[in-house]
Amino acid sequence: MxxxxxxxxxxxxxxxxxxxxxxxxxxxxxxxxxxxxxxxxxxxxxxxxxxxxxxxxxxxxxxxxxxxxxxxxxxxxLGTTQLQPVILVGAGNLGSALLRYPGFAKEGFEVVAAFDAKPLRSREKELGIKVLPMTKLAQFVTEQRIKMAILTVPGNVAQEVTNELIASGVLAILNFAPIILQVPDNVVVNNVDLAIELENLSYFIQ
Amino acid sequence: MxxxxxxxxxxxxxxxxxxxxxxxxxxxxxxxxxxxxxxxxxxxxxxxxxxxxxxxxxxxxxxxxxxxxxxxxxxxxLGTTQLQPVILVGAGNLGSALLRYPGFAKEGFEVVAAFDAKPLRSREKELGIKVLPMTKLAQFVTEQRIKMAILTVPGNVAQEVTNELIASGVLAILNFAPIILQVPDNVVVNNVDLAIELENLSYFIQ
DNA sequence: CTGTGTGAAGGCTTTCACAGCC
DNA sequence: GGCTGTGAAAGCCTTCACACAG
Missing domain, CATH: 1.10.10.10 (Winged helix-like DNA-binding domain superfamily/Winged helix DNA-binding domain)
Structure with a gap:
């Protein structure tokens, strides 16, 4: 095929x-x-x-x-026959919300771990998942052969984190940071930019 | 022009x-x-x-x-010269996170009110905004001449809420519900579907 | 007669190639 | 020489029109 x-x-x-x-x-x-x-x-x-x-x-x-x-x-x-493990990087506002979002599991994706520069944030409410420090990222991705990541870190560190993800073997990134990530050809990025979506709407109601 | x-x-x-x-x-x-x-x-x-x-x-x-x-x-x-007031409907997980999300304000959008079927949820942390009951929606939209709405309600009520928004004068909707909204030609909808974005990535890493 | 499958036509976007200006 | 502006070409995607199967 x-x-x-x-x-x-x-x-x-x-x-x-x-x-x-x-x-x-x-x-x-x-x-x-x-x-x-x-x-x-x-x-x-x-x-x-x-x-x-x-x-x-x-x-x-x-x-x-x-x-x-x-x-x-x-x-x-679509390749969703078997459950695909995903990690989430950046457990801030948006990241935490996504961890609690039931939509992913419903469509066959399991968020198996979350990472954050300040993992103590995890206290703020059981997210139902461990929030690990960034230092554990590379090892985890490699060992668990993670291929997909959700990126919800601030824009100024997004590229840096992306490089680390790719070096560890991640092939697909769902990017929420308001930045165009530079990645090699074999890596796919889908961007979700909420502010841009609003801006776009704003054009059409003028 | x-x-x-x-x-x-x-x-x-x-x-x-x-x-x-x-x-x-x-x-x-x-x-x-x-x-x-x-x-x-x-x-x-x-x-x-x-x-x-x-x-x-x-x-x-x-x-x-x-x-x-x-x-x-x-x-x-783009029509973003002056600040555009926006309302958010559906203050669940995702909705609450978006209310706390700084990205909107940074790009010139002010979320002026939030609505929810169970407004008491608002207790769970100061969202920095009043969460009003759905019964106040129509009046608010009409009186404040709101044109843009962020829709974060469950899929099964999304169309119904949309109809109400449109009847009250909303012209643009940023829709997070996993449903294709049926709207008249003069209304614009941008869909953000997180599960679909992941599914899409999944195809490309097969 | 209903509703799918599909080559061909049409329309929309992107890319090229190069003229034009600083 | 460097970089923008743009008609023309190429590429891609959507829509049409209709053959064909149940």
Whole structure:
């Protein structure tokens, strides 16, 4: 399966489809048309169908898609079949909140450890997880073969921490720091910048 | 100025440029080349220049851009010249963290009120803001002419709350609920879905 | 007759190549 | 010489139109 051929945007939408399918599953719906699923995912039906053809033909003409089967195929494609361990670096305001956020576990990610320059912060409420000092970071990542990290450190140390993560073997970073991280080609970064999202909205309501 | 001509992606990148410019400003750098600014913003120099031409010519050939002037022009374009009041709906884990998050204020947004179905939660630590019951939402939005809202309610009530926001006059929503909101054409929604971002990363490290 | 699968067309963005100005 | 500004080309993604299967 040559996954390099699949457009980035398609991959992103696969997650949207998967989400929508989960809702259908909990409602015990067995079959869904591209029109219905597309609406739930916020895209056009033709786009949904086109996206799915990158992975094969799962639909039944005249009927639609089997929710269960399509759902399973998407987890395979996304690589979320087995639980993926993740670490979180920077247990400040945002970091702590994310540790308590149930959304990750629900989607198959387990935050296995958190790191902070001042690990004593952990007192402030059971986060349900150990907060380790930064000095333990490299060893932990290497030994546990961690591949994914959530980065919620201040912008001025983000690049430095990133370098350490990459040196230890991390391949994917979800970055909340308001900085463009410089990383080698084999490392993927997704940026979530809350202030920029607001700023962007602000443009459209002028 | 016909702003409808400007590509969405360009608008988004303007924020990145603005960010990078702020850093240069604090370092008292007066002039910057498209190459340097592009690197800081994570884009190609030609793209940066192309993006800027949508707003006019600010560069000096052979020299670069004046940091101060370009910076000012970008705030104008983005509509962040004056402080924009924002409300937050849903003061749970994530919502509370965002209330304490300094990033918004730093970029010119003031969260003027928070709303929650169970406003008593507010006790849990001074959030530095009143948490009002949902019953006060419509009146507040109307009276204060609020245009922007951050939505951090559970997915199953997100659409319902959205309808209320829109009916009261909100035009832009930063949505953290894992749902595609159905809104009229004159309303803008930006989605931030943390689980999907992780899922997306997971695909690329297979 | 309904709804998928898909080559082809269309539209949008990015990148190139180079003219133009300091 | 250095760096911006920009039409033109290339690339990418979305949408259309319709063949085809149940």
């Amino acid at each position: 040559q996954k390099l051929v699949i457009p980035r945007k398609t991959v992103y939408r696969l997650s949207l489809y998967y989400r929508a399918l989960q809702r259908l599953r909990t409602n015990n719906i067995e079959t869904v048309s591209s029109a219905a699923l597309a609406t739930a995912a916020g895209v056009k039906p033709t786009q949904l169908r086109k996206d799915l053809t990158y992975f094969g033909n799962f639909g039944t003409r005249g009927l639609g898609y089997n929710v269960e089967a399509l759902s399973r195929r998407l987890t395979e494609a | 016909q702003k409808l001509v400007i590509p969405r992606k360009t608008v988004y990148r303007l924020s990145l440029y603005y960010r990078a410019l702020q850093r240069l400003r604090t370092n008292n750098i007066e002039t910057v080349s498209s190459a340097a600014l592009a690197t800081a913003a994570g884009v190609k120099p030609t793209q940066l220049r192309k993006d800027l031409t949508y707003f006019g010519n600010f560069g000096t050939r052979g020299l670069g851009y004046n940091v101060e002037a370009l910076s000012r022009r970008l705030t104008e374009a």
